[in-house]
Amino acid sequence: MYLASLGKLALGSRLKALSDHFYGAADAVYQARGARIESRWLPVMRYLWDVGPGSVTEVANAIGQTHSAVSQLTDKLVRAGMVKRRRDPADGRRTVLVLTDKAHGAMAELGPIWCAVRKGVTSSLGEHAAQLLAAIEACERALQERPIVDAILAEHTALLARPVEIVPYAPEWREHFYRLNAQWLERYFRIEDIDRAVLNDPERYILQPGGEIFFARLGDEIIGTCALLQESPGVFELTKMSVDETFRGLGAGKRLLDAAIAEFHRRGGTTLFLESNSILKPALRMYEQAGFRLQPNIRPGSHYERADVYMIYEPRRS
Template identity: 65%
Template sequence: MYLSSLRELALGSRLKALSDHFYQAVDEVYRASGAGIEARWFPVLRYLRDVGPTTVTDMAVAIGQTHSAVSQLADRLVEAGMVTRQRDPHDGRRSVLVLTAAGERALGELGPVWLAIRRGMAESMGPRGMALLDAIDGCEQALAERPLVAAILDQRVALSRAVVEVVPFQPALREHFRRLNQQWLERYFRVEEVDRALFADPEGMIVAPGGAIFFALYAGEVVGTCALIHEGDGIYELSKMGVDENYRGLGAGRKLLDEAIAWFRQREGRELFLESNSRLGRALAMYERAGFVRQPNARPGSHYARADVYMIYRGA
């Protein structure tokens, strides 16, 4: 599933989908069993039966829902005859929710249905169901101890002080070379055979013959990459420049480019060129600012079907 690939970023959406699935399943069970309640009513009705008359505010805290959500749910339960609002005998200025006789009867008949729900979930989900319940318990406790918003904003402040650094190729980063380049190739063009060959063996095809691969790191996250491919006789191709589109504005592309040019100069290379496509306007502008000059025609014998721009480095 797509959302699973986003991990923590889609946690709320994934839990919402699971919640909807469970609500719908239990509602179907209630209807099939002739029960007169809905799945969303359960926490309020059960709490009123187990604890007794309760204010909307206290109920919201107890079941972890907003005051507004509980108030709206209470309105529906009053309409259904399951709950009534009464004056609090201890404080006449406020009202409490009270389970009605109809509500008591409805809950009193649901024991076999709830047992079926418990056993059906155990059969359907197996040990993973218990693991999910334990994980939810752990999440609730952790969030109570360290509120999520505060934790995220603290991280945001820390990240605002982070800067992009460029590091040379490391085997542990190999997969990011493929990931970052495949990301933009699939979005704008297609992955060609020459690309697949380089992704499969970047050490053998780029590093070993005298080239280099660089990675841009932001707070330890790999956000960009580029390569210098040695064509022989001091001629290098700047290639496979890819920056994660979620990290634009950090200057990662320019830092990678500057590092590649510095590496080329240190080795007293004879020529540095690149091939690109006219659709990539922002990238072409960056190359021009760095000292690359567009040539009138495409490079003879180009490896890439997508290439319609040929640029040679003339110095900034």
């Protein structure tokens, strides 16, 4: 399932899909058994049935929905003849919601269906039903203690306050070297045999021949990588440059490129080249701005099927 692969980023979407599934299941049961309510009516109607008349604000607070949502649902219930608005006898300035006789009759018929719902949920979900309810309750408590919007904005502020660091290769980050490069290769092209070999064993194919691998790190997140591959003494290839798409715009690509060029100069390299593809226009602009010059033909003996761009670094003379 695609949304599952997004983890916490798709939490709301997955919960909505699950909620819609349960609402749909409840409606199917109600319709099959001739019940006179809809599943989305239940929170408001059950509250008024259990507690008695209440204002929109009271109902909204009790069932954990917004005032606007409850107000809109109330309009539907009024049109359906299930709820009416009336002045509070104890306070004429206050409007409360009251179930109609029709609603009381409809609710009174639902006992056997609700019993079947409880048993059916247990039968379908098994122990996951109790675990899900416990997890929901724990989440509700946590959200009351610290609203999630505040938490996310605080984390975003802290994240942007941290500079993007460029760090050298470490074995524990090998998986990120593969992940980041596979991400863009699979999106735009495919992982070729040469890519698969290098990404699965960067120590053998890049580090041992005298190359270097850099990572861009933001806090505890590895967000980008690139490699400097030594093809022969003094000749280096800039390769395997990739930045996680969700972190673009922070300058990580430029920082990685600058680090690779600086390392090339530090080693006294004579030639630095790269191979790319003409569809990757933002990357090509960045390479040009850094001093790479487009060559008229593709590189002789290129290892990459996708390569239709060949660029050589020509540092500006001061």
